[in-house]
Amino acid sequence: MRNILKVIFGRVLFTVLCLLIQLVWLIGLVWKLNQYYVWFSAVFDIIALIVVLRINAKSDFSAARLVWTIVILALPVFGICLYLMFGRTGLTKRTRAIYEKVQKRFACELSQDENVLGALKENNIYIHNQEYYIQSSSGYPVYQNTDVSYYPQAEAALEALLEDLGNAREFIFMEYFAVEDTQAFHRIEEVLLRKISEGVEVRFIYDDFGSIGYVKPEFMRRLNRQGIQCRIFNPLVPFLYIFMNHRDHRKITVIDNRISYSGGFNLADEYFNITHPYGHWKDTGIRLEGDAVRSHTIMFLEMWNFIRDTDTAWDKYLTSCAPFQSRQGGYVQPYSDTPLDNVTLGENVYMNILKNATDYVYISTPYLIIDNEMQKEMCMAAERGIDVRIITPGIPDKKLVFLLTQSYYTALIRSGVRIYQYTPGFIHAKGYVSDDQTAVVGTINMDYRSLYLHFECGVYLYGCDAVMDIKKDFCDTFPLCTEIGIDYCQKRSVFVRCFQCILRLFAPLL
Numbered sequence: 001m002r003n004i005l006k007v008i009f010g011r012v013l014f015t016v017l018c019l020l021i022q023l024v025w026l027i028g029l030v031w032k033l034n035q036y037y038v039w040f041s042a043v044f045d046i047i048a049l050i051v052v053l054r055i056n057a058k059s060d061f062s063a064a065r066l067v068w069t070i071v072i073l074a075l076p077v078f079g080i081c082l083y084l085m086f087g088r089t090g091l092t093k094r095t096r097a098i099y100e101k102v103q104k105r106f107a108c109e110l111s112q113d114e115n116v117l118g119a120l121k122e123n124n125i126y127i128h129n130q131e132y133y134i135q136s137s138s139g140y141p142v143y144q145n146t147d148v149s150y151y152p153q154a155e156a157a158l159e160a161l162l163e164d165l166g167n168a169r170e171f172i173f174m175e176y177f178a179v180e181d182t183q184a185f186h187r188i189e190e191v192l193l194r195k196i197s198e199g200v201e202v203r204f205i206y207d208d209f210g211s212i213g214y215v216k217p218e219f220m221r222r223l224n225r226q227g228i229q230c231r232i233f234n235p236l237v238p239f240l241y242i243f244m245n246h247r248d249h250r251k252i253t254v255i256d257n258r259i260s261y262s263g264g265f266n267l268a269d270e271y272f273n274i275t276h277p278y279g280h281w282k283d284t285g286i287r288l289e290g291d292a293v294r295s296h297t298i299m300f301l302e303m304w305n306f307i308r309d310t311d312t313a314w315d316k317y318l319t320s321c322a323p324f325q326s327r328q329g330g331y332v333q334p335y336s337d338t339p340l341d342n343v344t345l346g347e348n349v350y351m352n353i354l355k356n357a358t359d360y361v362y363i364s365t366p367y368l369i370i371d372n373e374m375q376k377e378m379c380m381a382a383e384r385g386i387d388v389r390i391i392t393p394g395i396p397d398k399k400l401v402f403l404l405t406q407s408y409y410t411a412l413i414r415s416g417v418r419i420y421q422y423t424p425g426f427i428h429a430k431g432y433v434s435d436d437q438t439a440v441v442g443t444i445n446m447d448y449r450s451l452y453l454h455f456e457c458g459v460y461l462y463g464c465d466a467v468m469d470i471k472k473d474f475c476d477t478f479p480l481c482t483e484i485g486i487d488y489c490q491k492r493s494v495f496v497r498c499f500q501c502i503l504r505l506f507a508p509l510l
Contacts, residue, residue, distance in 0.1 A: 146290035157285030180214035180268035279425020330464030382416035420481035
């Protein structure tokens, strides 16, 4: 706890202090130049109008545009400063150019096997169209010859991961939003150090903001000293424009381009129920073995070189140690969603599942903060007879966000959507399963940050054995939940409902 407090007071409070200094400077400036108040007020009103026009000229999601318009026009000075610090979702031209350069370089390594698409088209035209859309929007192909294992609890995924790490021969790539320098990671670190001594190359990426309460600044230096090549995504630096909207929320491990892991779990003790800050923590993971791992390898290499462009040759990372023959059928498509291409791929994949469902759609998400389009698709699916069920946490990790999540219940329940709260604790799994055929397991929450602002990843499955494993996990989880009825929503106090309305107004900023 002392280490966590040191990190928080040493870095977060330093950032807050810088922002307070900036605010004091602005207040002092206004006080000093009070005699020119009318002129300054007019100037800021004009600037506010220009900023609002610029915001509404962009193709960003409409809910955020509305919020920023209200805040800036109501409080021009405060609103403009707030927008400069937290509202700008675009990277600088230089940073965007670096990302596009790296992405273009690896695009040639992502070729789609037309025979796979052709077979899929003959099998199911609707699924073909979905997977074709993912491929054309993100560049990541659909594969066969891939075995899929699904883990309904992160503890089982960790044990399998440790075993596979121990069998690595050539390289290990790991990319996580949050890493905690405690028990779970120490077990992984022990294996990584052993593999380094055997000549295996190890690379590690973590997000600075996601890990800020878990590791000290010297954590990266320690890993590098030990031979684990480590890079931090988007270090938190206190400037006027803090580039903190875009985070690397992905969770990926790649071993020898032969095996990969993804899912909802980070490398912190609470994800594996070593600690219990919010009751029982439910999270899920997915393991791929075979051809589809190539996409996860390329995702990692893109991010590694986006942070610092150093790789001039990568052929050795895109070949497997041994040939692989799948024992399962089905189609597997890992994909990455970025905030830089103006395509809301993660949200669109989810909405297409709802549109094409014929029987049921089961959803799990830790946060339910959705725009009108997503809410409409859920309601329409339920109204046409689809069994739509959503599992959300019973014990929240963020109380304000939980209140905001609950504010969406009434409209969904009235349309026939069934809402379940996970009674034992916090559910962090992000998953969809539909019609015993399709499923998505990944990192994409159903909130504005995951759907619009973060770097995310998912795995789309069709016709795989794991789809039924995912359905079984949902069916096993529903009895552990409390189903929320319309009475629960209507019995909330007037104060709570009014507060939820205010939160809904600022939902795109949370």
